[in-house]
Amino acid sequence: NAGVTQTPKFQVLKTGQSMTLQCAQDMNHEYMSWYRQDPGMGLRLIHYSVGAGITDQGEVPNGYNVSRSTTEDFPLRLLSAAPSQTSVYFCASSFRDRGYNEQFFGPGTRLTVL
Amino acid sequence: DQQVKQNSPSLSVQEGRISILNCDYTNSMFDYFLWYKKYPAEGPTFLISISSIKDKNEDGRFTVFLNKSAKHLSLHIVPSQPGDSAVYFCSNTNAGKSTFGDGTTLTVKP
Numbered sequence: 052n053a054g055v056t057q058t059p060k061f062q063v064l065k066t067g068q069s070m071t072l073q074c075a076q077d078m079n080h081e082y083m084s085w086y087r088q089d090p091g092m093g094l095r096l097i098h099y100s101v102g103a104g105i106t107d108q109g110e111v112p113n114g115y116n117v118s119r120s121t122t123e124d125f126p127l128r129l130l131s132a133a134p135s136q137t138s139v140y141f142c143a144s145s146f147r148d149r150g151y152n153e154q155f156f157g158p159g160t161r162l163t164v165l
Numbered sequence: 166d167q168q169v170k171q172n173s174p175s176l177s178v179q180e181g182r183i184s185i186l187n188c189d190y191t192n193s194m195f196d197y198f199l200w201y202k203k204y205p206a207e208g209p210t211f212l213i214s215i216s217s218i219k220d221k222n223e224d225g226r227f228t229v230f231l232n233k234s235a236k237h238l239s240l241h242i243v244p245s246q247p248g249d250s251a252v253y254f255c256s257n258t259n260a261g262k263s264t265f266g267d268g269t270t271l272t273v274k275p
Binding site (some may be wrong): 095100107141147152155156157159 | 171174196197199201206207208209210211214216254258260261262263264265266267268
């Protein structure tokens with residue numbers, strides 16, 4: 052199992068550009084989430100999904116879109132990049148209703164917006 | 166409003182001694198609390214959890230304590246090892262939606 056994979060690992064954008072961060076998991080997990088981590092701060096939830104076709108907003112959803120057409124994939128789209136979106140982005144997945152629902156994280160995408 | 170808070174951004178301990186990391190929470194409507202460990206340039210990895218109906222869970226060198234009346238949990242690492250140096254996050258989860266504290270950076274000195 053590859054677990055949770057994220058691409059790209061690094062990305063530099065100019066203000067106003069759009070891009071998609073890819074996330075895939077091969078563990079048949081129902082739940083998937085996107086987080087951002089800024090220096091000195093914890094993980095803040097952007098969007099999450101409890102299953103294919105179902106998404107919901109987290110704590111900091113503005114400027115981001117998601118969709119979940121398959122169980123495996125959960126891409127995050129930046130519509131018009133802003134310097135405030137410079138951060139490290141983590142995708143995570145977990146089983147549903149398995150007790151403590153441990154999340155498995157990808158290695159992260161480091162995004163810089165100039 | 167942040168539902169879990171880690172008030173100590175850093176902790177330094179000597180190898181072999183005990184490390185105690187703390188976390189406070191505001192919302193009691195969670196079934197589980199979890200601790201994650203994160204090394205630089207990697208994603209967090211799950212460390213240990215505790216059910217809200219228990220007050221202690223132990224896994225090797227790691228023990229988590231839950232004080233429901235104080236809305237406080239703590240992670241004890243005994244004995245601490247240099248490889249434990251990392252950022253530790255406490256978290257809770259409800260129906261697929263998780264909240265994380267800001268993390269505590271633990272440094273274990275040889």
